[in-house]
Amino acid sequence: MNDQSSAPSPDGKSDRQAATLEFREATKLYPGQDSPALDKLSLEVPAGEICVLVGPSGCGKTTAMRMVNRMIDITDGDILLDGQSVRDRNPAELRREIGYAIQQIGLFPHLSIADNIATVPKLLGWDKQRIAARVDELLELVSLDPHDTRDRYPPQLSGGQRQRVGVARALAVDPPLMLMDEPFGAIDPINRERLQNEFLRLQSEIRKTIVFVTHDIDEAIKMGDKIAILQKGGKLAQYASPGELLMYPNGEFVEEFVGADRSLKRLALQRVRDIDLWKAAQVRAGEAVSEARAKIADSDIEIALLVDDQGRPEGWLSESAFHGERVERKLRSPAEPIVELDDILRDALADLLTSDTRYGPVVDDTGKVAGVLSLEVISNFLHDAPTETRTSVDLIEEEA
Amino acid sequence: MTFEPLIAQLQTRDRSKDSGCVIDDGLCPDWIVDNFDRYVDPFWQHVYLTVTPVAIGFLIAFGLALLAHRRNWLVGPIASVTGTLYTIPSVAFFFLLQPITGLGNTTAIVALVCYTLLIIFRNVITGLQAVPEDAKDAARGMGLTDRQMLWRVELPLALPEILAGVRIATTTTVGLAALAFLAGGGGLGQELDQDPFFKSNVVVAGGLAILLAAILDVIILTFQRFATSWQRAAA
Numbered sequence: 001m002n003d004q005s006s007a008p009s010p011d012g013k014s015d016r017q018a019a020t021l022e023f024r025e026a027t028k029l030y031p032g033q034d035s036p037a038l039d040k041l042s043l044e045v046p047a048g049e050i051c052v053l054v055g056p057s058g059c060g061k062t063t064a065m066r067m068v069n070r071m072i073d074i075t076d077g078d079i080l081l082d083g084q085s086v087r088d089r090n091p092a093e094l095r096r097e098i099g100y101a102i103q104q105i106g107l108f109p110h111l112s113i114a115d116n117i118a119t120v121p122k123l124l125g126w127d128k129q130r131i132a133a134r135v136d137e138l139l140e141l142v143s144l145d146p147h148d149t150r151d152r153y154p155p156q157l158s159g160g161q162r163q164r165v166g167v168a169r170a171l172a173v174d175p176p177l178m179l180m181d182e183p184f185g186a187i188d189p190i191n192r193e194r195l196q197n198e199f200l201r202l203q204s205e206i207r208k209t210i211v212f213v214t215h216d217i218d219e220a221i222k223m224g225d226k227i228a229i230l231q232k233g234g235k236l237a238q239y240a241s242p243g244e245l246l247m248y249p250n251g252e253f254v255e256e257f258v259g260a261d262r263s264l265k266r267l268a269l270q271r272v273r274d275i276d277l278w279k280a281a282q283v284r285a286g287e288a289v290s291e292a293r294a295k296i297a298d299s300d301i302e303i304a305l306l307v308d309d310q311g312r313p314e315g316w317l318s319e320s321a322f323h324g325e326r327v328e329r330k331l332r333s334p335a336e337p338i339v340e341l342d343d344i345l346r347d348a349l350a351d352l353l354t355s356d357t358r359y360g361p362v363v364d365d366t367g368k369v370a371g372v373l374s375l376e377v378i379s380n381f382l383h384d385a386p387t388e389t390r391t392s393v394d395l396i397e398e399e400a
Numbered sequence: 401m402t403f404e405p406l407i408a409q410l411q412t413r414d415r416s417k418d419s420g421c422v423i424d425d426g427l428c429p430d431w432i433v434d435n436f437d438r439y440v441d442p443f444w445q446h447v448y449l450t451v452t453p454v455a456i457g458f459l460i461a462f463g464l465a466l467l468a469h470r471r472n473w474l475v476g477p478i479a480s481v482t483g484t485l486y487t488i489p490s491v492a493f494f495f496l497l498q499p500i501t502g503l504g505n506t507t508a509i510v511a512l513v514c515y516t517l518l519i520i521f522r523n524v525i526t527g528l529q530a531v532p533e534d535a536k537d538a539a540r541g542m543g544l545t546d547r548q549m550l551w552r553v554e555l556p557l558a559l560p561e562i563l564a565g566v567r568i569a570t571t572t573t574v575g576l577a578a579l580a581f582l583a584g585g586g587g588l589g590q591e592l593d594q595d596p597f598f599k600s601n602v603v604v605a606g607g608l609a610i611l612l613a614a615i616l617d618v619i620i621l622t623f624q625r626f627a628t629s630w631q632r633a634a635a
Contacts, residue, residue: 071541095543106538110556110630120542153633169542179541 018047018209019176021068025077028063028234037063038234040077045226047176048207052224054214055257060234065179065213069098081177096120099170099178099208103185105162107154107169113139114150117169124173138168141206143198160191167199171206181213196222217258221246221265229254242269263382267346272339275381277362277371282307285329289322301372305335305361311368313338313361335361339373349378427599436604439591443608446587449577450616453509454570457516462562464517465524469554470546475525482518490515490576494583508585512576516569523565527558560631563624567617574613588612 021044028038038060045051053061066072068079070091079086086094107116114135121131136146142164154162163183170178184192184199196219203210214220220227221242229237229245231253238245238254246262246269249255259265278300283292284307296304306314306321306329318332337351339360352360352375360373421428461482468474488496493511501507531554539549555562578589591605 069541071537092543092545095541097543100538100541102534102537102541104532104534104537106532106534106536106541108535108539108553108557109532110559110628112630119539119544123543123548153630156633166538 017176018207019082020047020080021045021051021177021209021211022080022083023064023077024080026064026067026074026079027076028060028067028072029075036060036075036234038067041228041230041234041236042077043226043228043236043239045209045211047209049225050203050210050212050223052212052214052220052227053230054217054220054224054227055230055237056232057215058232059230061213061215061228061230062181063234064230065181065211068177068179068211069095069100071095096123096173097175097177099172099175099180101166101170101178101180101183103182105166105186107162107165109154112151112153113157113165116154116165117172119169120172134172138171139165141171141202142168144168159187160195163187163195164198167202171208176209178208178210180210182215183212184219185214185216199223218265221268229257231257264346266382267349267378268344270345270381271341272343272345272348272362272373273341275345275377277373278359278377280305280359280361280369280372282311282369283317283327284309285327287327289325289327292322292327301359301374303332303359305369305372306331307369310366313363313369316359333357338363341365341370345378345381348373349375421600425598427603431600432604435600439588439604439608442586442588442591442605443612445585446574446577446589446609446612449505449508449512449580449585449587450570450573450612453512453577454516454566454573456509457513457569458520458566460513461517461520462524465521465528466550468525469528469550478521479518479525482514482521485514486518488514490579491582494579498583503584505580505585507583508577508580511583512573512580515576516573519569519572520562520565523568524558524562527561527565528554530561531557560624560628563620563627567620567624570616570620571613574609574616578609 023041023043025040025042026038027036027040029036041060041064043051053064055061063072067074068081068086070086070089074087081094081098107113108119111119114132117135117138118131121134126134135150139146139149144161144164149157149161149165154165157165163186167183170180184195187195200223212220212223214223224242226239226241227245228239231237237257238250240248243266245254245258246266249258249262255262279298280301281292281295281299281304283295283304292304296302304317306317306327308314313335315331315334317327318330321328321330336357337355337360339348339351339362341362341364343351348360352358352373358374361369362371362373364370421431464474464478464482468478490511493514494507497507497510501510535553535557536549539553544552577585577587578592580587581590581593588605588609592602595601
């Protein structure tokens with residue numbers, strides 16, 4: 001391996017290419033067993049994408065992942081890393097080029113955080129200065145303070161912090177491929193969500209090829225560019241993007257595994273700006289009533305929104321506001337909840353439901369009204385086929 | 401060196417004439433102060449009879465443990481053999497060995513080595529077996545070879561258990577070495593045996609043996625605290 005190529009560039013981003021990964025009828029049959037743990041798995045993971053292997057226990061997802069770095073030997077078929085068979089590689093050397101993070105993390109309790117992260121760089125003979133610089137860089141990358149963390153020992157950190165160190169250690173030599181086996185499985189739900197978001201943000205920077213194993217379909221939908229659903233007997237049930245999977249499950253098993261709420265899950269993959277909003281009548285106080293009525297007729301809903309001079313929503317006008325010549329400031333209800341274009345659709349829906357209103361004014365980042373969101377708008381969206389399939393990584397990237 | 405015990409004996413005789421304490425086999429501080437010199441050489445002999453067997457025993461047991469570590473079927477047989485050695489009464493052991501190794505240090509040391517094997521072997525194996533699976537899996541997954549994993553992960557994590565074994569073996573050996581004189585090995589045991597009814601003698605020789613056990617224990621413990629400082633990080 002060429003050390004130069006794995007050197008991080010000054011801006012902290014890696015200039016090392018991500019690898020492509022291909023399973024070619026990869027099969028694992030344990031001695032003494034009749035049926036394979038993994039049965040002719042064929043799929044391709046494009047460089048820089050997260051491929052989630054998901055399925056019930058005993059579906060062979062972990063087996064498939066561990067065959068990539070030859071922690072488990074391949075019985076039949078092949079796995080190609082950048083077009084080269086992993087079967088031709090020396091296992092230890094192969095593993096040093098592949099990041100490895102597991103649920104139990106497996107930090108070495110007798111080594112400081114810095115030494116834990118330095119494990120593979122040391123194996124590769126990096127000099128001390130380079131290692132120290134890389135350790136600090138990695139700690140910052142996973143949002144840990146290097147000064148505070150590097151000399152501590154694993155038991156002194158919280159579960160979430162240890163998990164971050166595990167990820168940092170897996171990234172140490174900037175590997176073109178990462179294997180992650182339920183990396184957030186042992187973390188409480190709140191912190192898990194934070195770590196997932198952080199990791200997606202990180203991935204949008206480092207753009208590694210990642211094989212991510214989980215049993216949790218929600219996590220799979222959130223983390224995956226592509227999801228491979230495996231079923232008992234190690235058979236691939238479906239390999240598709242989250243959007244496709246939710247829209248077009250290819251059979252009973254996938255449909256059931258994805259869950260009856262798969263429509264709702266799709267909402268987690270979209271932002272308010274992605275769907276066709278309704279047009280609202282935006283009326284200012286003092287405006288001619290005839291003009292205002294024309295706006296209502298032109299809009300998608302039967303009531304008008306009172307906006308201030310900057311076009312920001314103030315409330316829904318009551319019918320009595322239109323009794324004179326000029327529109328009066330008479331409100332039937334406040335303009336709540338106010339939804340932003342950048343909100344995740346699922347969160348916006350939750351806001352609508354908790355506020356117990358039919359319509360939510362949608363504003364852009366300057367606070368101006370951009371449209372109206374309603375339950376009907378969302379339901380229309382769910383019945384339409386997705387125009388483009390998006391992933392959580394895309395969402396995170398847009399945010400950045 | 402050779403005439404020092406002689407002088408000591410002369411002194412004993414001298415003092416026994418006019419000290420009722422010595423005649424009564426009592427505890428005489430004066431006698432102890434005057435005769436302390438005669439225990440110095442036996443003391444150092446005792447150190448030698450303890451440290452050498454523990455060192456040799458450690459090398460053998462450690463080697464056996466590493467051998468059995470990756471070949472689990474060997475653990476049983478090795479534990480049986482070292483366990484059997486451990487149960488042989490020391491006196492019998494010395495007499496059994498005498499025809500082969502003669503009278504002297506060698507016999508004593510061979511026997512004492514055999515007694516350390518079981519303790520150290522078992523502790524090394526226990527320590528290695530207690531290394532967390534997740535740490536081993538992570539190590540393998542990151543590309544450590546078996547040997548790298550052994551020296552960088554497994555042995556450091558097993559060190560507290562290994563050193564605990566060495567401590568027990570050392571303390572035990574200090575006690576057993578007191579019988580080494582039966583094999584012609586000298587040591588504090590010999591002094592004890594020469595005048596077992598004279599309290600001053602028993603207190604000094606026995607006391608020195610206990611002191612030696614304590615000192616060696618503290619030395620190993622200090623090393624252990626230094627070498628496994630990571631263990632206290634969790635506290």
